[in-house]
Amino acid sequence: MNDRHTRRFGLGTATCLVMGNIIGGGIFLLPASVAPFGTVSLVAFGVLTVGAVALALVFGRLAERHPDTGGPYVYAREAFGDFAGFLSAWSYWTMTWVSNAALAVAAVGYVHVLLPGHPSKGTDLAVALIALWLPALANFAGTRYVGLVQMVSTVLKFVPLLFIAVVGLFFFDPHNLGAFHEGGGSTLGGMSAAAAILLYSYVGVESAAMSAGEVRDPERNVGRATVLGTVGSAVVYLLGTVAVFGTVAHDKLVASKAPFSDAVDAMFGGHWGGTVVALAAVVSIIGALNGWTLMSAQSPYAAAKDGLFPAAFLTKRRGVPTFGVLAAAVLASALTVLNYLTGSGGVFEILVLITTFSATVPYLLAAGAQVYFLLTGRRDKVRPARFARDLTLALTAFAFTFWLVAGAGYAAIYQGVLFLFAGILVYAVMAARRTTRQEEHQAATPGTTSGRTAAVPPPAAADAALPRTT
Secondary structure (H helix, E strand, O other), X not given: OOHHHHOOEOHHHHHHHHHHHHOOOHHHOXXXXXXXXXXXXXXXXXXXXXXXXXXXXXXXXXXXXXXXOOOHHHHHHHHHOHHHHHHHHHHHHHHXXXXXXXXXXXXXXXXXXXXXXXXXXXXXXXXXXXXXXXXXXXXXXXXXXXXXXXXXXXXXXXXXXXXXXXXXXXXXXXXXXXXXXXXXXXXXXXXXXXXXXHHHHHOOOOHHHHOHHHEOOHHHHHHHHHHHHHHHHHHHHHHHHHHHHHHOOHHHHXXXXXXXHHHHHHHHOOOOHHHHHXXXXXXXXXXXXXXXXXXXXXXXXXXXXXXXOOHHHHOOEOOEOHHHHHHHHHHHHHHXXXXXXXXXXXXXXXXXXXXXXXXXXXXXXXXXXXXXXXXXXXXXXXOHHHHHHHHHHHHHHHHHHHHHHHHHOHHHHHHHHHHHHHHHHHHHHHHHHHHHHHHHXXXXXXXXXXXXXXXXXXXXXXXXXXXXXX
């Protein structure tokens, strides 16, 4: 198919994809979550932002030479082989559909603010499922509609959040801040504790790289969109948190269930802030679900092209891997139903813990791949003139991601590793199938050489068998 038709995301849309995926519903509770640690949490946020930007730049560098759908999976497989690539794809796929279920459940709470009353568990479940399937329908319509929804939702949530962040600075009162470090222990310990909560605020920086196959001029635009989206999200995060810290008294902020609503009420009076913020939160979550639904299909699609995921994930229409979207929506829906049947704890909480670890595996492998390309002199994969800068960025990104793993906590790592290892069985089945096909091909074609590359069906041949529309 002509590249002009397949690559539908311009720089603006790709940037909105990154911002939309980074900024979900968590930002609306973030200031209250870190308030118990004092304003040292703002320092932690600044440090994390540096690490997130470094990771964003690394993805940009890698996309210059690998402008293909799949992002972290593609880089890991190119550097370390099929198994590392599979682990990256498996972890990322797991993280996307489980986190989509969590986002849908979070949306229900904000809908309660907009539509007060006495909702039943069945009504809540219906709202959560609608939140999952509306973005899925947008994805089925094609990347053009995904991009449109992403741009509109990003603007609708970015503008009110930025408004609160900027206007809040005019109402800023230093007496509301409280102590620099609250509680016992050292200042460094307090900063680390706050960072553990803030760590996953930047998950989503890879979104443009993951969809590089749909981005126009990806060698240039993926890196730009990744950095612009990450920096834009950082501005909203940091200014918004500072504004809330300075407008809501510290003792009230620690106990707040809606810090941005309290900030609006403190600035303008009345009690209408809750409705405005709840509306922005619903828009924010729907936008995040729209982007993450696409992400849930891109990684398995790239792996399926190399024979590492079932061939069904190759089904693609209008630039969107439709089977991947369907599979993720069904799995997220099943998990959401399970959540409402079993209550707020149990299986659902365990699987949400898995996502916190699963998100870091592709990041570590991607940063490691960049270090590998640099240290092995793979000049076809990196620009020699940038060696020192790129190596510094890659090591910073690796350290940042390693900090993500440490901040996930023992339970998240334990559960995540178990689920990661479960993927080995899937890899074994797929590898056996590829080996069988390779042996059959060699038997039918004397003189064919063996090896990892030969065992993988050519992507062009796999794609040619698939009907597509543009």
